[in-house]
Amino acid sequence: MQALGSYGCFEAVYDRVTPQLHGSILEMAAEELFPLPLEVKIKNTSDKPFGGYLGQISGFDYESLAITDAPLPHGAPRFCGLLWPDGNPDFCEKAYTFSKKLGQLEEMVRRMVLESLGVTEYHEEQSAST
Numbered sequence: 001m002q003a004l005g006s007y008g009c010f011e012a013v014y015d016r017v018t019p020q021l022h023g024s025i026l027e028m029a030a031e032e033l034f035p036l037p038l039e040v041k042i043k044n045t046s047d048k049p050f051g052g053y054l055g056q057i058s059g060f061d062y063e064s065l066a067i068t069d070a071p072l073p074h075g076a077p078r079f080c081g082l083l084w085p086d087g088n089p090d091f092c093e094k095a096y097t098f099s100k101k102l103g104q105l106e107e108m109v110r111r112m113v114l115e116s117l118g119v120t121e122y123h124e125e126q127s128a129s130t
Helices: 004-007 021-033 076-085 089-116 119-127
Strands: 054-056 062-064
Touching: 021 089, 076 089, 089 119
Parallel strands: none
Antiparallel strands: 054 062
């Protein structure tokens, strides 16, 4: 909480995301996902802010491909089926596993922050809204 209060951020080290999983998802994104043609990537759309494909921003060398509902069983398969004709099962499985573990971390951090602020009673409501 001290780092969050002082700097507005912190680094979380979470041993449930193994270095192998972390490395493989980054490698697959760099080698298989981001090299896809733009006309394929823009199929990934969303009504949510920063959802779907985000890129081609003048002056920025930046791209983002959000996986809607990634920690849910249907999220990664929908995303992979949209971008790859065969669904890319290896990327799909790793993306689901990675996002599920990050979701667990997010839930843990949310609870800890609310507890430290003395507003634990809002945990369920706040969790349901994200």
